Amino acid sequence: MARTAAGDKRFLELHHGKYRVVMTVPKVLRKAMGTTKLKRQLGTDSLAVANETKWAVVKDLKEEILAFERQTFGAGRADRQAVLQQASELAKTLSDYGPEERGGLARAIVEDTVQGILGKPVGYREVSPWMARTGEAGDAGTRIPVYDPNRERLADDFVNVAMNGGLPIANADAAYKEKRLRVSPRTEDDHDRALRMLGAFCICQGLGDDATKVDEYVVADFVAHLENEHGMAARTIKKYVSRLKLYFDYLKSLRQITANPWKEAVVYMPTAKNSELERPFTEQEVVTLLTGKCKQALRDVMMMGALTGARLDAVVDLKAGDVIDNKAFRFKPQKREKGERFVPIHSDLMEIVGRRLQGKKPEDDLFPEYPRDPDKPKVERSFRASKHFTTYRRSLGVDDMVAGKRRSRVNFHSFRRWFITKAERSGSPEPLIAAIVGHTRKGMTLGHYSEGPEMIAAREAVERIKLPPLDGSPVIQPEAITPRS
Template sequence: MARSSATDRRFLEKHGGQWRVTVAVPRDLHDRMPTRLKRPLHTDSLAVANRLKWPVIAELKAEIDRARGGTVKAKHIQDALEMAEMLRKAKTEEEREAIREGIMISGEAMLGPLYKRGEDPHIGEPIYEHHPEREAAAGEFVRVALGKYTLVDLHHGAYLESLTVKPRTQADDVRAMKHLKAWCKREGVEPSLQAINRKAAVRFMDALPQLAKGLSPVTLNKYLRRLSRYWQWLERREEVDANVWHGLTLPEPETPHDEEERPFSGDEMRRLLTGETTQHMHDLMRIAALTGARIDVIVSLKVRDCEGGVFVFKPQKKEKKERITPIHSSLEPIIERRTKGKSLDDDLFPEWPPVKKAGSMRERSFKASNQFTEYRRSVGVDDVIPGKRRSLVNFHSFRRWFITTAERADQPEHIIAAVVGHKRSGMTLGRYSAGPLVEQARRCVEAVKLPSLESEASPREQQAPHEEEAA
């Protein structure tokens, strides 16, 4: 049943024939505050009490925030959001009007007293005004509470929780929003969904290279794409009318052929596979070289993911389900050693445990990747181009090497794609190592051989290592 100002008892209770405001104190503050804060309104009219209660509620909540150490900024926005939700749920115009009146009363209360700014030079009379910060906060409170102003990142947390992307991509979402809010502050643009129209989006795009100095257009376009995805999510929920970021991209310079990331050469593979490092790094490199798998899915393997002669890799990129890759015969001793005496839920690589910090966006493989980079450089495997952040050879070069070697062994392209998880149509490998497709995949994997670790690089490898390219 709809509540009106004559029936709404939220935050109110009767005491001695008159109404008073009552606000619950969170349980974690009960050691220093009463369980409820109360303030009399000195009226026996419920309708009047509903008009008077809002600024009192705001004051009591401010007292709670001070006890917790909360900021004024967080408090007034939180209160405004609560008021906006009440206004949205109101069932009658009478109830809506009472809440709107309460919003205006609360906004006026936030202004505080006038103070003397100076004197009028012409007539010598004092000039009084509200404190600028209080005035700005009060205006923001009223606009948010009335639904005329939606903070640009209000729904961003819910959006991030809905994503099924890698932590690295979520970190791009966070950085993109950080840059957008910084630009709003610099340009004096209201950081609201209502203020970010197509024109503002274009201005932000043009300013982004200066906001994020030193980053390549490729990285900056990732930020624009992440903002576009957020706006698409908002559009589906009717929080915005349209995706203002659609089609906005910065021009990206073409990468010369000899500056593209590439597979390891045979000589580089020999250096990596014979260098002095830990046993778990050697195991990691060999699994990468003989599966074409990405580093994070390897480091995340459990003992149960290595049964029945296949690896079960967790989904990556745009994969919708786990991926099956036959275990190369050369890897069987490694798997047997790493699984012996362990339970099915134990990690295959306990040397690189999951990130413990709550809320961290780092992948489990973060430390493994850094350690590999340090090791790779220590054995002289590097290919740095001036102006490029990443070496042209990196851990992903094992994946490129696997694909290139399988192609040179005349393996069917669609089978290679199935093994490494590239986008393809048609059949996918089953969960168990049976059936013709899995046998084809096994032949593909076995066709890839590690280079002889005793021999030197061939003349071709010495002269043209960049020819070893992979999709």
């Protein structure tokens, strides 16, 4: 049964008659954070109000956990990367000396560096008589400096790499991003997160921050760790494994490792039934969304998503200059698209386009209501629009949750699925539909050599797509051969 926004109790629990947000701390961080859950009071006994206010708190708690993970284990953290790079270079230098020379030289260099990493003590403690008897350095009453635990952990890892050799996992991260990584900001964040999680896992397993110790068994254990300890979905794990495989390919190209252990990584992908897959909106859901009470900007975005089949980010990022002669939209490349593409403007969108072009220069945003957040340059402009749409959709009861799944089966992408379904049912051929929505076309002939169909054919295909009646007339839902509803 679909879960409505009003009855949604995710991240919520009732405590002394008031709702509070509860966020589970990942097992790998619980000991360091000293708790299994983070909790924040919302100060309301209304579930509806709690659902409206909880998401900002959830976001803050997630950022708090992420910041702690970065500070404690972060393989991508700048100071940590520099320190462990220094340790790796020191290990190579020491390997040229014999055992006796190596020991004395290592002590002299390592001790000075470790002291610099530790910095000033944050306090002192005295050696108790019992500690003195059990062999702790110093006599009873001796004051021992206490250092910041994060700096102590970094110093331990420095010593481990310097004395035992190894290669910090993020050793080549900066060069990799400069020379190889050509992805969206969101995918770059996935790459950073994958390195952090792998570094944290290796350290907790006693391997240290060392890419050379990542073999096929570590890979298998890491995949199992993400599934069992973090509870990640198979698709999410596969995404991180893909990021790590490409990065370790780069390490291999630099001769820093001899083999890429991620090539043989296996992520079990359970076969989903039709009833569990994300799906297009039904005709009635489209009517509900397009006739509901919402801001004009959101309504315009929904109309354009429904009648172009474009992704939300491509729609929100349009400039006035991307409207070509009032005949076509020029959409930026998304996902695996190699370049921009043109999509005819449906006649039902002409009023929206004319209204939004008024007084605008070519470089002006078509949707200024959704500006980029200057404090979060990696976050797409569409993020705010996506949140607004999700809240609006749930408020109308347009939702389809499946037990055990975090995402609803319907989301803004369902407009894209609806567009493709309508295009097929109106008789448009598959290669033409693929060209319009930016999907890879099959085969060498169409996928590589052809420049694509003519605009006139695309315009006819787009015009054949009709919205369901928005005037209150009866809505007919066609029967599908393989229904997902």
